[in-house]
Amino acid sequence: MTVGGRSPWDVRLVCGAAGAAALQALHSAVPNGAGRLGSLLETFLPWLGLTVPVLGCLALLKRSRAGLLACLAPLAVWLWIFGGMWLSPARAPGPYDLTVVQHNVADDNADPSGTARALLAARAGLVAVQELTPAARCVYQDVLGASHPHRAVHGTVGLWSVHPLSDVRPVDIRPEGFPESWQRGLRATVSAPGGGVTVYVVHLPSVRLGPAGLASAARDESAARLGTLVDDDPADRLLVVGDLNGTVQDRGLAPLTSRLHAPPSGFAFSWPAALPVARIDQVLGRGVEVARVSALEETGSDHRPVLARVRLR
Template structure:
């Protein structure tokens, strides 16, 4: 028996069969890497593609248990295979955890957006937390008790625009506001022109259609309608605040990301998940912008809402 044959037998079991320890772990690792890299090619049938897109950042959670399984199986090949999804995930999302290059310098304006939650038992406490964070503009969705919110914010934010269940409170005068049709059959978005000290700023406050498992058509149509409105809006400085009911990793978000930048991606750190509030696993709430320079972005855990709030600061 040659030395090479002895080595091959040593690599397997005593009977000389190939070593299959960790084979399943290695296959799962490769499949995970393929899903991470190719999530956009998953057919978007009944919203499946959108769902996979939205949870893709969470797929990295599969790497540690696969690595542990490879170690328990004492399989070097499986452990090497687990490196593949780890590298793919880091290439796709690792940059979100690096210090933001844009998050420097003084700010001219700070904005916040919050889905209050319909039936919120104490909306005043929720919005008081937003005001305490120093926001100049507060966009709200699911406002079904505007009077209590107005009492809480009125002295600090004397200017308000509202349409159905969305509203904007501002420290500065609101020059004009109109409802925005996103195809729901009723306006659940508004466009306002805020007379900020540095000049006019167009602000959209938006609550897009809901998405449910197997049914994303309404959400997709409202997102496309919003993108069309923004595309036709020639304002040089523009901000979109709202619950868009999808994550920026979702393929249907592309029409908006071609028109606007994401404050969290440019000036925040981490994924900025907002829902559900107690243990957020996705980010349906957004601050999108153009014509401004972001200096900071983050998430605020407010009381009595099922969403966390999103915040962003900009300079002119």
Template structure:
């Protein structure tokens, strides 16, 4: 028995010596590799530039093709370059690039790491809302309306409603929602009474925003439904969003004047929470996805969601959960949220 114990100890010591020898050999090769620190300087510079872009995104000017807003719209996707640069640094065997890569990795984690944590409560919430840009060319308005209504939302907002298709949406939702109001191409359906429903002027030539008071069992809540103008990427003009920006400012001004303390904004804002052009709205309201969501909650395009341009935002209420709903015949995903009043 004693001999066996000695043998096992001896084998373990030999293994330790072999491991130590390998480590010493690796360190020796690294010392002999004189290019370890000189290689990958370009990769290191790219890593630093990537980090600075994320840190200073608000300083990127919008004067040239709204470059700043375009960068902020897809800001989370800059993190994709981190593993790409990591692979390149390992292939080049560059210690300089590997160390520099720590900077963008830390910055991205600081900006967006919190979104990777599921903050949604499994149950609870005194009011459930949903919003959906149904797409003017939707081939199945009734099916889309019923599918979104099946989420159990107490209040449902729809955008991009063609005037000719409004009756189809009304018939499809009549059995679930007793109250509704439509202005132009936006509408709100509610299980609770609606009062003081009116258009909101967002400086367009037609109605794409409304406001109504929802009489919930816990008291009145002001609900805004908005569809801000689309943005375009043009070869000769870049990221054109001036009309969207002006409408966002007008919507923000309307919310500032809102007399009720509890406010919910539902709609397609054609911009993300990072986009500085929406600051008139985002500076005074919270995103339910950021506060109580699971993941990024990208909603557009529905075939391969890359940005959350559909928003549920609140003021004076507490988000409990926020999520995307299954795809419909629209090019946007519907989104929903639960909240305590």
């Protein structure tokens, strides 16, 4: 049986490829009302590229030339969005002024000492952590303190630095209704060799995926508060480092990410640690260039650390 001269499989494959291409190209048109479906799609947007080999294999299996040609559409859209990240050299050319490690170390981490040693082995000038418990704080200080003598800790976030820190202060990014004990942000000025740079270390509220969709209202509100603080900050050179519980494509973070620059290359998926599917741990900049980001090996956390190379313009 044919449909307009085409086999049913031709029609199915062409429609599937067209749908995949449209979903990628027009992801911002997916509504983000109930269930935050737009944010959910954008969190895993790179994985829509898997539709190309799946549809391509079906086209070969069914001997559908039309279906095989139709696969070029979602492939082209994927390369348009992510090709720069995928095709860029693994290493951006040096030199770098600053190396930053970002890691949600997990408050239930059974091996904080091993995690701290893994972060130390990255040989970064700055080590930013989240979910730092009072008991684990001493462990991280014991491991990192000798090489990173400058420290700033507020609530559950911390920053260890090779370079001197000044103007250290807490940052209030609490969504409405959250208790005062919810302390997940700090700001400090780092006296790096290339010049001073302001660093925010933050941990936005968690999101949950359930039958009703993605629950991200608190995270989105916190991102908007942080975006306002960043926008009002007079610093010429600024980094936001932390667990944002979202990707840079997620429109829920736009009030923050629209004010900053993301690394131009490298997926560096960081969560979940055992089989990472998204990078929700970020190093974003303003007035600086985050030239390269990469994910490091697993630690005792459910996140992987990410390493960023930064040039101070």
